[in-house]
Structure formats: C-alpha cells, structure tokens
Amino acid sequence: MIENINWYPGHMKKTRELIQQNLKAVDVVVEIIDARIPYSSRNPIIDDLCKGKDRIIVLGKGDLADPTSNKDWLTHFQGYGDEDGNDGIVCAVMMNSMTGEGSKELLKALDKVERKKQDTLKVKQEQSAEKGSALRLRENRPLRIMVVGVPNVGKSSFINRMTGKKSTQVGDRPGVTKGKQWLTLKNGMQLLDTPGILWPKFEDPNVGLYLAFCGSIKDEIIDSADLALELIKVLQERYPDMLMERYKLDELDEDALVNMEAIAQKRGFIMAGKRIDYERTARTVLDEFRAGKIGRITLELP
Ligand SMILES: Nc1nc2c(ncn2[C@@H]2O[C@H](COP(=O)(O)OP(=O)(O)OP(=O)(O)O)[C@@H](O)[C@H]2O)c(=O)[nH]1
Ligand SMILES: [Mg+2]
Structure with missing residues (x-):
C-alpha cells in the first residue's frame, strides 16, 4: 500500500x-x-x-x-x-x-x-x-x-x-x-x-500517485511493486481492454494483485521456486505505460 x-x-x-x-x-x-x-x-x-x-x-x-x-x-x-x-x-x-x-x-x-x-x-x-x-x-x-x-x-x-x-x-x-x-x-x-518543480504537500493523495505513474517523481523514493499495483488498479478500471490486450489476458480479476501476477506469468517473470518476480513485472508495467505501449491513456478528465 x-x-x-x-x-x-x-x-x-x-x-x-x-x-x-x-x-x-x-x-x-x-x-x-x-x-x-x-x-x-x-x-x-x-x-x-x-x-x-x-x-x-x-x-x-x-x-x-x-x-x-x-x-x-x-x-x-x-x-x-x-x-x-x-x-x-x-x-x-x-x-x-x-x-x-x-x-x-x-x-x-x-x-x-x-x-x-x-x-x-x-x-x-x-x-x-x-x-x-x-x-x-x-x-x-x-x-x-x-x-x-x-x-x-x-x-x-x-x-x-x-x-x-x-x-x-x-x-x-x-x-x-x-x-x-x-x-x-x-x-x-x-x-x-528551468528545472522541474513540485510543491511541498499533495493535498489529494492521487496527485502524488499520478505524478509518480507518469515519471515526475523520483522512482527511488517509491516501492515500484506498490506503484505498479496502484497503476494496474487504475488501468483495469479505466482502460480494461487495453490492459488485457497488451498483456494477453483473457479476463481481469477484481483484485489488481491477481492481475499483476497474471501479467508476470504471461511475460515469464518467474524466478527459481516458481516465485513471481514482482519487481521486474512492476518495472515492465510502469515503463510500458510511460512509453505509451499499453495505449494512449488519459487518467484524468476535465
Ligand atoms: N512521447 C513524448 N515524449 C516526450 C514529449 N516531450 C518530452 N518527451 C520525453 O519525456 C522525457 C522528459 O523530457 P525532458 O525534456 O527532459 O523533460 P523536462 O521537463 O525538461 O525534465 P526535467 O528537466 O527533469 O524537469 C524524455 O524522455 C523525452 O523524450 C512528447 O511530447 N511526447
Ligand atoms: Mg529539463
């Protein structure tokens, strides 16, 4: 979380x-x-x-x-x-x-x-x-x-x-x-x-999250698996078809973690002992979102 x-x-x-x-x-x-x-x-x-x-x-x-x-x-x-x-x-x-x-x-x-x-x-x-x-x-x-x-x-x-x-x-x-x-x-x-500038406190927690999704916040200060999980939550809500299409998922679960694990399986991000490589899955989802590979996505509407 x-x-x-x-x-x-x-x-x-x-x-x-x-x-x-x-x-x-x-x-x-x-x-x-x-x-x-x-x-x-x-x-x-x-x-x-x-x-x-x-x-x-x-x-x-x-x-x-x-x-x-x-x-x-x-x-x-x-x-x-x-x-x-x-x-x-x-x-x-x-x-x-x-x-x-x-x-x-x-x-x-x-x-x-x-x-x-x-x-x-x-x-x-x-x-x-x-x-x-x-x-x-x-x-x-x-x-x-x-x-x-x-x-x-x-x-x-x-x-x-x-x-x-x-x-x-x-x-x-x-x-x-x-x-x-x-x-x-x-x-x-x-x-x-000029250098990029943020502000001392995000009143709305979604603001910090969305800025992080889009790469405006230093990745090192956030756990990437947590961040990717939040992104998957938003995407399965707003752009379910694109998410399924990109990761060849037949269906989406309500639970974002289940979807994240399904993405890992599809991409073969599995380590010894059949353990899921959450880190690699997270990096992939974040990188692909930022590069527009999942699709053309807008997270906020006027
Ligand atoms: N697809 C796409 N990528 C862009 C566009 N503009 C910038 N980028 C990419 O966004 C990234 C950041 O670009 P920069 O120009 O360094 O951003 P900046 O606002 O100067 O960043 P800081 O100096 O770190 O605050 C780079 O990878 C650019 O290639 C755009 O219009 N479309
Ligand atoms: Mg710059």
Missing part, C-alpha cells in the same frame, strides 16, 4: 526562487503540463507565482494521451479566464515535442503575446512623448519566455524542438535540468529552461 507520496527536495525550493527572480525579466510563461494528467501536473506554486503574468498552457505528451480526452482538455482550458481568476492564461495548445506537431499553434499564441506587448509599448511611448521624455530602448526587445512545469514533463524537449537543435539536456527521468539556461530562437525570441 502506498501512503502519501511527497518529494520536495532542496533544489525545488531553489527553483521556486529562480522562477520568482526571473519572472520580471520575462514577458510570458509557458507552463507545460502532462496531457495524461492535466489536473495533477498543474503545480499550484506556479499558479501562485505567475499570477497576473501572461501564460500559455502547453498540453505536452499528447501523443501518449487519449485523443478524445485531449480535445476535451483543450476545450476546458480554452474556457479558462476571468471566472477562474486565472486571467493571465492567454490560451492552451497541444504540442508533441518529439515531432513538432502543434508548434505552429504555439508560435501563433506567442505572436498574440507579442502584439499585446507592442500595444502596451505604444501606449507607453505615447505617454512618455507627451511628457517629453524618450522611452528607454531596452523595452523594445524580442519576447522573453520562461518555460516551467513539473519534473520530466518535457520542458527541455519543448525548447529543443523550438530551437531546432539539441540545445538542452533531455532525459527520461525527473531532475535532468539542474539550473536555468537561456536559449535563442531564430526569430530572436529568448527561452528560459
């Missing part, structure tokens, strides 16, 4: 400070969330820090998520606005950083921010001309964008896709990016990569 998961090491506290310190220097925040868990991967700290700042929500890893749910989530976020008190959210786009699908929409969204910035600048220029003082040139610089999100959600991959080269280090585990890094796009816009 998994009790409450929490992972808030010192470097995340530092990242929080880093975001805060750099916020003034950027025009817009790109918040990347995981399309498989759009609710759990939205960090309340980011909401808090970025209040009043223009923000674009990018639903990342949409290629791993259920296409129908993707549409529902996009509609949900597009309806975001004053009623939620999140008036800084300009729009939401879906992007696959592996293929670049969705980058046109993203550029369009950035354009919208750029135009808004130009309009504000014009007003300021007019005001300062009236006062007879020249506006400092510094204000008319290319757009600066800060990329934020929970660990392993694809921030650095997003930046690499936008710059068109391997500008930042990417890896299939949380905590790859350690410090901030500025990158410049062909159009002159500047992107700031």
